[in-house]
Amino acid sequence: MVARSFDTPLPSLPLTQPSAKARIRLRLPLLPLLIAGIIAVPILLLAIELLTPNIDLWAQLWSTVLPRMIGNTLLLIAGVGVGTLVIGTGLAWLVTMHDFPARRWLDKLLLLPLAVPAFVMGFVFMSLLDFAGPLQTAWRNLFGRGAPFPDLMNGFGAVIVMTLVLYPYVYMLARAAFREQAGVTLEAARALGCNRRRAFWRIALPMARPSLAAGVGLVLMETMTDFATVRFFSFPTISEGVVRLWEGRMDRVAATELASLLMVVALGLLLLERGLRGRSRFDQQGGRGRVPVRLHLGGWRGWAAFAACAGVLLLAFGLPVGQLVLWAINEINGLIPGTWETVYGQYIANTFALSGGAALLTVMLALVLAQGVRAWKTRLVRGAARLSALGYALPGSVIAAGVLLTLAPIDHALGDWFGTGLILTGSIAGLLYAYVVRFMAVAYQSVDASMCKVKPSMEEVARTLGASPWRVLRRIQAPLVVNGMLAGGILVFVDVMKELPATLLLRPFGMDTLGVWAYMLAAESFWQAAAIPALTIVVVGLIPVLLLMRAGDKSA
């Protein structure tokens, strides 16, 4: 009757030693510590570099470009920080607490700009704002030839562009925070005589502070890493300076010095974010699972809310993507068939190989690291894992400088002994290293989250059902963790694809990616030609955004 023949008497079963456990443990967490160490070295070397400053160099930088760079960097951080905070929080409050036309759609669609890299947005806007571009043309048609058009090709324009691409980070986290607290806490506030506006300022906003700080933190990390957008808008920042010194003047020593300064700014921001987050927790007990009662916005108010959301979406996604599509179509029609496909194919192959390799490598290392933290539970391993996640807060150019500092001596040593050339710094190895340092946190988080889903009791229950440790690994642990690895892999893949500064600085000769190609063409004002690689990046970048939208569906 029972499929598994339990009715026949069991043969006497072998007794195993109680100490023979399914898990194999090493004495020391060597592998995790080694991985964390390798990832942390570039950051540490750069920090050491900072302690031994080259005074002459700094004096020269200070007397020329440095004050302006620092000023611009701070202005950009302040502008984009405030801009994304206001737009992201405002939109999140609108869609979680109010009801208006197309709300359900806009709720998700507002995440779309995440797929657009800032520099792509930058060059599209540069063209739109150009004298011959559609905006100025329309302006002249409307107000006459001499009408002064507001000058946006400056820091102000850069702030607007970056705010438009980056607000979804704040939006996403603010929305989650409002949703979580909305049901119970806000109703409690209103029962105490607080109206909606007061409840927003007094309850919702302070409660969401940790989420908002985290969102703005992510925004500013992206802001700091950008050098291309600010270059398009002639607003040089420290990040731009590092790339200029390195790539333009081939002065890697000066670039490294400047990068260490940029690292200080980035770490300062990280500390600020931690401070703002404070000790408050993200979630609230007992406040989950209730859908807030949304305020219905009727008549013009509803349409105004719709217009606000749709307007942001149009500016931040519809307009740039539409322009890219138009350019791409024109470009394809104008090209000689048969030739551009091979060129394009080569870039695609380069990009996918790099992104795929980096994703695979990062996820595998993250797996070992996460398993190590789980198996040993010591402060040492946990601290090492945290240190290895630091790269995510650092701009790509900083990491490129750190990787160079790490690998150059090794290269020289190898050269001295074996007479080889720059086999590490001049090859894909250096680039992959930089990607792992930069995006370890992304992979680690996904893998770790999926490992948390495998509770010890699941393993135990599987064993009472007669499953061998191997079957438990194959049927229970692996499928649950594979999803996390896949998710982490996709995120790293797309992040690498969108990454520009480290790729530009460390790429081996002839190893151009879609991003580098698009950037180079755009920098030379070949916008139409840049559209095809740029659009490819956006399309691939949509994958994780769509996954994010679906995940939101499930939890809502």
Next chain:
Amino acid sequence: MSAPEFAVECIDLTKTYDRQPVLRGVSLRVKAGQIVALLGPSGCGKTTTLRMIAGFETPDGGSVLIDGRVVADARSSQPAEVRRVGMVFQEYALFPHLNVYENVAFGLRGNQKAARVAEMLTLVGLGGLDKRMPHELSGGQQQRVALARALAPAPRVLLLDEPFSNLDTALRAQVRTEISAILRQAGITAILVTHDQEEALSLADEVAVMFEGQVAQVAEPQTLYRQPTSRAVAAFVGEANFLPAKAHGMTARCALGDLTLDEHASGAVDVLLRPEQLQLVTSNDGAGRVLWREFYGHTQRIGVSYGDLALVARADAIERYTPGQTVNVVVRGRARAFGG
């Protein structure tokens, strides 16, 4: 081969963690087809005992027998996967990536899998939900899937670890009745761990009360409640009034008068009177005074001061008692004496 008398036997189990003794000689025998509850406060070792029977923990001393065969002792221990023991966890531990069918079928092999799964799902009243994912089920349904999954490979004994504590109170009584019916229908030997005395008393054929790593008493629910062997057991399995008394043979004299004992005793004792044994009779010159009343609907609890005693009585819902009112206290049934 004749069936052994006991499905599960624990003999003098000991276990120490970090020099802290958790089990200090636990012995327990479970007859085939019986439901036994391990009842005790948290940290008493009941879960460790259960996990030893399952094969997740190894004893430092003593032995575990299933169907008369040693599966674990101080020297060796059979791994959990060959013990044919079913387990239902507090948090159910359903496999989140497998649907209901796949969860229940996990422990099955061979070509009659589908029939067995269908049989199990019908048994737990979830027929037709095969394709649902765990997160699409209610808490009660998830628990029944966990139960079906544990029962499917026809285990020799089913272990349940605090199976009802994740359910809200309103649902708990109903689910308890359902699970009880399913277990009886399946005719399975089951060991249930709980800290809830009501759960243990209502569900089990026998209850083993555990304190500090030892079994204090094993008895049928009613015996346990009426004839506990220690004050600690008496207080843990239900509300208790202890009155100082002087015993002589089958009677004891206390502030409430002469009581009949259930066993011989002599000398200074404390007698146990359950709240429902105290009957309150409204009387203007009664020696008792009502202090407070809690009304539950089906019953009510009344606090009474009697001389310098503070008593708790339980009555049906018919009479109305108001604080300040005077009453006489009449004792029903026999009292149990504990030597001072």
